[in-house]
Amino acid sequence: MTSLITMDDLSNDEINEVLEAAEKLLPVARGEKYLPLLQGKILGNLFFEPSTRTRMSFETAMKRLGGDVVNLGAVASSSVIKGETLYDTIRMVDGYTDIIALRHPRQGAAQYAADSAEVPIANGGDGAGHHPTQTMLDLFTIKQAHGGLERLNIVLAGDLRYGRTVHSLAHALHRFNCDLVFVSPEGLRMPADIVSDLEALGAKITETDDLFGSINNADVLYMTRIQKERFPDEEEYRKVSGSFKLQASDLNEAKENMIVMHPLPRVDEITPDVDKTRHARYFEQAFNGVVTRMALLCKLLDVEIPEGEL
């Protein structure tokens, strides 16, 4: 693997290998051990769109492993504002760094960058396209909770149309034979080409707008934010967002080990009382971004994690 653009760049064996490496790196991610595997390496963080978790966790991951980071900074203060092409920006940063993490508003930007650069590209989200490093941390969180990824019942809820995290995740979960339930308002359903692709591959998919009827059978409830700007008026938004608001009492009949995940930031879709339930995993999920990206950086830079105990 030279770059990570979509989950198709990783085989199931490679996914497992990265998740196992991540598990092993947990004490390093927590700062309990220092393991400078990436000393002398530089990550170029190119975030053309706002990001808190992805950008910071890439940076933390690199630094926990002894590497360094250079940032594009705000687009407004870079050459991008002068009309520099993505190609030129990438060629330039390619010369400065050993690996690039990229987030860009245009779909396909990560592949475009990979075709422009010599160094590996880690896709940190491209338009409504893919977000494979998020998928990897989601898989890590699911594996932590359920001991594996196979044959789980996964409910993906909220904005499935524009939410790139769920696009990559749905593809990956199908590869582990999970049953997928897509819960969304009519206008925010999973894009038809993604559903038809998954069905052609033999995925078992249920589509519904009934969130609360989908909870009790779920092993994982993956909530996403419904954005106000996707709706023609405030009234329509309020109506829809109300039926996608999860409260602790909605989880009374949920399976004992069911987990609630969310890529964050959340707004109203998960009320704070859910945080105190045994089901809430979204903050651990955010932390897992560091350890998973540590493992992915090692893989992309072809750096071996030592055998045995660290």
Added chain:
Amino acid sequence: MSAPETAMRRVTAINNGTVLDHIPAGKALLVLKMLGLDGEMATPVSLVMNVPSGKMGGKDIVKVEDRELTQSELDRLALIAPHASVAIIRAYNVAEKRVVNLGEEVVNVISCCFNNCASLGAREPLDHRLKVATHEPLSLRCHYCGRTQDMEALVDNLL
């Protein structure tokens, strides 16, 4: 005279040039656009549309005089008429038969139909690349953004 012969002779035989036969009925104008033969040109072009065909039910035929279309031009034809037959005519005789060929990728012929694709950024220099996802029926996906292309709108995105 058989039906196909009748169809071919609706337009006068050409001395030199290229005959495109077995174009799906109604697609001849799209073929002209795809081949860049719809604007001003010195070359006479004749077309026959919706003529009976034993094999296809109905078909279109295009005759381009005094110009032998190149293989790369003909390969564009595969996007609209993958089963078209092509004859190069010299001195009223078929000098050569060619087949249209759609490879695994269509490069710098059509741009991605998705207006937020990274390949459409202003002055971005990399090739426009559409991968053939399936041949029958033909479907294309952008190499960069992965979007399935709207096959009805292909000619609108000709480069």
